[in-house]
Amino acid sequence: MRSTSPRDPDGELAAFAADIDFDDLPTELVRSAERAFVDTVGVTVAGAVEGAGAVAIETTRAGGEGGPASFVGVPGSASVPDAAFANGTAGHALDFDDVTRGVWHPSVPVVAPVLALAEAEDLPGERAVTAYVAGYETQCYLADALLPEHYERGWHATATFGTIGAAVACAVLLDLDETATRRAINAAASMPAGLKKNFGTMTKPMHAGHAARSGLTAAMLAARGHTAADGALGTDRGVLDLYAGDDLHPEEMARLGEEWALASDGIQVKKYPCCYFTHPGVYATQRLVADNDLAPADVESVRVLASRGAADALHYDDPDSGLEAKFSMPYTVASAVVRDRVGLEAFDDENVGDPEVQAVRERVAFEVDPDLAYEPYHTTVVVETTAGERHERVQEVPPGTPADPLTDEELAAKFRMCVERADVDVDPDVAYRRLDALGEQDSVAHVTDAL
Incomplete structure (x- = not known):
C-alpha cells in the first residue's frame, strides 16, 4: 500500500550533504570508511586486468585516453566521468567487493567517483572520507523505504541506490550548497537502472560503473547550474514511488545525521569472490x-x-x-x-x-x-x-560481518592477494598504508599515485 508520508527525501538528503563535516564524524565511521577504501581499491586492482573491468578500461581508452583521473591498477587516465565508470566496473568485476544489509554493494559506486574527482581536484583524504560516509548513508536511507520489495522485483540495488549515493558523495566533494545538491540529487533520480536478470554476466559489474558515472555527472552538472524538478526522488511519481512496488515505507527512513547506518549496519567484507x-x-x-x-x-x-x-x-x-x-x-x-x-x-x-x-x-x-x-x-x-x-x-550469517569482521591483518592480506593476482606495477604495502590512513592524507592524488 502506498505511503502518504510527508517526508521530503531530496530535501532531507540535500540538507544533510550540505552540512556534513569531517570533524563531526565519529571516529568509528572514519575507520569504517578507510577500510572500505582499502577493500574496494584492492578488488578494483584485481578487476582492472580481466573480465568486465578490462573491457571497460579498453573501451574507455578507445574513446580517447588522457585526463585528470587515473585508472586504478593499470597505466593511463581519462576524464573524471570516464575514469569513474571504468574503475567502478573494475571494482565490481570479480564480485569480491563489500556488501551491506546483505543485499547490495555500497562502496564501489561511491569509491570510484570519489577517487576520480578527489584526484582531479587535488582534495585531501578527509574530504574523500566525508564524501564516502555521505554516499553510504544516502544509500541506506533509500533502502529504509524501498527494501525488500525493490530487490524482490528484480532491481539491482547496487545500481539504483548507488547512483543517488554517488551523486550525494560528489556533491559533498564539490562543496555544493543545499540548493545545488538538491538539483544534483533530482537529476540523478532520472538515472538509476540495473536488472538482476543480468547477474552472471559482465553487465552486472557495468551497473556499478554506470552508477558511479551517473551520480558523478549529476553532481558536476548541478555545480554548473543544471536544473531538475524538486521531488524527483520522492513519493509522487518519483524514485520512491516508481521503484518501490506496492510496499513503500518512507516513514522508516533514518533521521540523517542523527542516526548513522555505517555504525548500526556496517559493512560486510567478502571472504569469497562470489555472490x-x-x-x-x-x-x-x-x-x-x-x-x-x-x-x-x-x-x-x-x-x-x-x-x-x-x-x-x-x-x-x-x-x-x-x-x-x-x-x-x-x-x-x-x-x-x-x-x-x-x-x-x-x-x-x-x-x-x-x-x-x-x-x-x-x-x-x-x-x-x-x-x-x-x-x-x-x-x-x-x-x-x-x-x-x-x-x-x-x-546464520556469512563470515566478515560487522559482528565478526575481517581483522586488519586479514584485510591487508586480501588487498595483497588482489594486487598479486593482477600482476601489475603496484607496491601493495605502500598503497595499503596510504589507503588505510586515507583521512590523514594531504592529497588523494598522493594515494592514486601509488596505484
Missing part, C-alpha cells in the same frame, strides 16, 4: 569437511537450504563460465568440498569444468527453505556420506 548469498553455504560446508575430515569421495550428497532471496540471486545450477559460477550455490559448495580455498582462481573459466568439482556439484541439491523470510542469510547444509553418516551445520 554473498553463497557465503554461508560455502563456509558451513568448509567447516563440515574440516571438522569431519571428509574427502570429496566421501560425499554421497549435499543438501543446501536457504532463503528465497538466495534463490532469486543464484541463477545457475550448472554454470558454464566463471561469472555464472559466482551465482551458483551447487558450484560454490562443491568447490568448498574439493578445494582448500574458494579463492579467485576457483572462478577462472578454465577451472569451472574441474572434473572433481563437477562430480561433487552433481550431488548438491539447492532448495528454498519455506520457513525463512525473503532476505535472510540463514543457510543449512546437510552432508550425507558414502558411509551413511549425516553431518549438518546451520550458518
